[in-house]
Amino acid sequence: MSEPAVRVALVEDDDDLRASLSQALRLADFTVDAFAAAAPALAALDADYPGVVVTDLRMPSVSGLELFATLAQRDPSLPVILMTGHGDVATAVDALKRGAWDFLTKPFDPERLTASVARAAQTRALALENRRLRLAAEADAGDGLLGESAAIRRLRTMIPALADADIDLLIEGETGTGKEMLARLIHQAGKRRRKRFVAIGCAALPEALVDGELFASVGAGSVTTADGGTLFLDDIDRAPQRLQDRLAALVETRTVPGRGRDPVPVDLRIIATAREAGQRGDQAIDPALLYRLAAVRLRLPPLRERREDIPLLFAHLLARAAARLRAPLPMLSDAARAHLLGHDWPGNVRELAHFADRLVLGLDPLADGAPSLASAATLPERLDAFERAAIVEALGATDGEVGAAIQRLGIPRKTFYYKVQRLGIDLPALRRRRAG
Structure with missing residues (x-):
């Protein structure tokens, strides 16, 4: 071609x-x-x-x-x-x-x-x-879950099916992957959207609140405020043992202690989040809670595992940042594209959003036209950065399949391998990273 x-x-x-x-x-x-x-x-x-x-x-x-x-x-x-x-x-x-x-x-x-x-x-x-x-x-902004990777497409198709199913969910993923956003999308897509989405951060909840307010039969801080709606338990794997014990009883009985002898029933759907098993350790969630709670386990992959989604996701975050900060939308330069596709984004979507904010405010050297970028790279260097980013992006979108990447780029095979060699692109390393 x-x-x-x-x-x-x-x-x-x-x-x-x-x-x-x-x-x-x-x-x-x-x-x-x-x-x-x-x-x-x-x-x-x-x-x-x-x-x-x-x-x-x-x-x-x-x-x-x-x-x-x-x-x-x-x-x-x-x-x-x-x-x-x-x-x-x-x-x-x-x-x-x-x-x-x-x-x-x-x-x-x-x-x-x-x-x-x-x-x-x-x-x-x-x-x-x-x-x-x-x-x-x-x-795609209405979906709230942007991306065309296989994992994200699968999650999007699951939302309607899970929205009205009265089963509890455990969403696992690294920090900043958007676990709460996914929980809210599931809540808003179902019949419980007419009631409250009550979020509780389990990692920093004082013990006094656990016994005194959270499981009270009435009160603004009680789980009963989610009656008819969704109780969102963030960072369940970081909850103290006392809280995990009380939550296990709530999941099992769907009641809280009443003022008299009789418990008070509460109709709620529970969605919890946790770090992935490899990050949190085997004993972070008490089995008595984990196996009652995790009727369905969902996983939000980190950005490094779905690099093909980064340009689309970043475009959305950049437009949102420009509107929020009342600033003009900056041109996404070739150097910025190379950074987007080459960086591992350990902070995931949250880190990507902060990068968008910096570009909009002109505080990042990768912003198009910024003086530090002009002094840091000549035009040939910027062109090389763009070509390298385009090749890496094409390989990511095709799961490392060279033939498909060449077709996507629209260049001859000899030109592809020449550019790979000249730009120092490590094809075996890219394949290993995709496989891992």
């Missing part, structure tokens, strides 16, 4: 020059959409044009400057390169200040044009990918 060509919309009213520039661009492996005037170009180019616009500045009827202004209204991220005569340099510089990508003063070497187009095309590809991810995140 050949590498897909970048599209270039060339707008030039001089027939000979248009033919010459078209040939130079095609020889550089670009696909050219040639227009003799601005009007037909405007009719053909929309906000999703997958390429770069190159236009002459002086043209009859609609000038190149007017063409740029109209395209900028449709899509400010569409790169427009202006071709100008010496007398129009000041106008072109003003257009640069208003967002034009570049300008070339005639006559110019065709290699200058192709180099400028190549740089603009890289930025355009990033902008369109960011847009695709944001739209996908918005489309």
